Amino acid sequence: MAVASAFGSGDVTDPVEIEPPDIAAYRTGNIGIPYALTFDSGRPGPHAAICGLIHGNEICGAVALSHLLERDVLSSRGRLSVIFAKTEAYSTFDPDNPNAARYIDEDMNRLWTPAAVFEHEPTNVERARVHVLRPLIDSVDILLDLHSMQADTTPLYLAGTSAKARRFAHSLGGTATIVCDAGHANGVRMRDYGPFNDDDVDQVSLLAECGQHWRRKTADMATDTAYRFLFRLEMTPRDTAAPYILPATPPDDWIEITHVFVPESDRARFTEPFARMEVIAKPGTVIAHDGHNAITTPYDDWVLIMPARRLVKNQTGARLGRLHPFAGSDDG
Ligand SMILES: [Zn+2]
Numbered sequence: 001m002a003v004a005s006a007f008g009s010g011d012v013t014d015p016v017e018i019e020p021p022d023i024a025a026y027r028t029g030n031i032g033i034p035y036a037l038t039f040d041s042g043r044p045g046p047h048a049a050i051c052g053l054i055h056g057n058e059i060c061g062a063v064a065l066s067h068l069l070e071r072d073v074l075s076s077r078g079r080l081s082v083i084f085a086k087t088e089a090y091s092t093f094d095p096d097n098p099n100a101a102r103y104i105d106e107d108m109n110r111l112w113t114p115a116a117v118f119e120h121e122p123t124n125v126e127r128a129r130v131h132v133l134r135p136l137i138d139s140v141d142i143l144l145d146l147h148s149m150q151a152d153t154t155p156l157y158l159a160g161t162s163a164k165a166r167r168f169a170h171s172l173g174g175t176a177t178i179v180c181d182a183g184h185a186n187g188v189r190m191r192d193y194g195p196f197n198d199d200d201v202d203q204v205s206l207l208a209e210c211g212q213h214w215r216r217k218t219a220d221m222a223t224d225t226a227y228r229f230l231f232r233l234e235m236t237p238r239d240t241a242a243p244y245i246l247p248a249t250p251p252d253d254w255i256e257i258t259h260v261f262v263p264e265s266d267r268a269r270f271t272e273p274f275a276r277m278e279v280i281a282k283p284g285t286v287i288a289h290d291g292h293n294a295i296t297t298p299y300d301d302w303v304l305i306m307p308a309r310r311l312v313k314n315q316t317g318a319r320l321g322r323l324h325p326f327a328g329s330d331d332g
Contacts, residue, residue: 014152016095016214020059021066023084033132035084037069041235045078046141048233050226054109054145054190056089056101060210060222061146067223067244075235081136085190088125098214109147110187117193137193142168143205144229145191146222150309151275152212155221159206159254160197166254168204170326172228175248176208176221177277179305181257184316209306220246255303257321265291268311274318278304288317 029036050068052061065082067073074080084090086108093101105124111117112130122128137143149156155176159165160183169178183192189207196205208225211218224246230236231245268290280287280302287304288295288311297320307318 014212014214016098017216018059018063018214018219020090020093021062023062023066023087023090026069026082026084027087031081031136033136035087036081036133036136037083038079038081038136039074040079041075041077043077045075045235046233047079047081047139048075048142048144048229048235049081049083049137049140050144050146050229051083051085051190052146052222053087053090054085055107055147056086056091056093056103057098058102058146058148058213059090059093060148060213060219062090063219064146064222064226068226073227073230073236073240075230076237077235078141078233080230080235081140083133083136085133086126086129088129107187109189110184112188112190112193137190141203142233143191143196143203144226145189145205145207146225147207147209148211148213148218148222149209149306150213151307152215153276153306155211155218155225156209156305157206158191158209160192162197162199162204164199164202165196165204165206168232169206170250170254172206172225172232173248173250174225174228175246175250176225177251178254179257179319179321180254181260181305181319181321185260185262186314186316220244252327253323253325255305255321256324257305257319259298259320261288261290261295261317261320262315263288263290263311263313263317264293266313267291268313268317270307270311270318274304274307280304 031038052065106126108126117134122131157169157176157178159169191205191207195201195203210221227241227244231241270288285297286294305319311317
């Protein structure tokens with residue numbers, strides 16, 4: 001097992017507390033797409049979708065989706081799609097090397113650009129899966145995408161750049177911190193695909209980072225979030241959802257991401273082992289060294305979001321933002 005090295009270099013492996021569920025029963029799906037199922041209530045309502053495993057090592061999504069399917073938690077109005085996104089990578093999951101299952105060839109959550117989704121001849125398994133799923137995602141009115149994180153930190157709802165998604169995230173009533181960001185420098189996430197960030201249309205998406213990849217509580221949070229989503233959409237009755245909803249204190253603030261730290265060298269290091277939503281009070285504080293460059297905070301009370309344990313050149317190392325209150329705004 002790899003041993004943690006300090007402040008953003010080297011591989012880190014935490015104990016795997018979650019048993020990856022066997023999802024072979026869903027291989028054929030029911031809409032002609034492997035590992036994708038749609039249930040139509042026959043009653044009016046939105047097309048909602050819950051997606052898991054777009055990163056094959058983030059098994060909390062597989063736990064939550066399997067939970068819903070095993071209990072026949074189907075929609076009581078509209079349509080519900082359940083999508084296991086990246087099954088080839090997930091099928092390689094090895095608890096002794098769990099990070100290796102993240103993807104086969106390419107990060108599938110950086111490929112939701114027109115150039116990739118409309119590719120006629122996808123060049124690898126992730127691009128091929130995006131190609132197959134794209135028509136289904138095009139038909140979705142409201143999307144929940146379940147993920148987990150390297151750091152054992154507060155769960156996050158990543159609501160993109162639209163006010164509609166920020167309000168929807170808050171309406172779930174969960175305890176997760178609501179973060180509004182534009183995504184990554186090295187590609188487009190599914191939650192940012194197509195109209196999901198356009199406030200002039202109704203489609204909404206939310207990415208839930210449910211906790212540290214391998215912790216049992218992360219799977220519980222993924223299941224909680226799935227039920228909150230379905231209950232909020234009036235697609236699942238309160239009695240069905242209640243046993244799986246965790247106690248929660250919804251946040252008073254949301255975080256606007258204003259800066260993204262992307263290392264320009266392979267020698268980037270944080271100055272401290274950041275992990276838990278640190279608020280850095282003083283402007284000019286050095287938070288990292290990137291080759292010969294010192295990365296500093298430009299204003300008061302920066303919040304550091306999702307610092308990577310392993311800093312890699314040209315990949316998001318951390319997001320930094322500022323707090324905004326829900327109270328007194330149109331987000332309340
Ligand atoms: Zn992820």
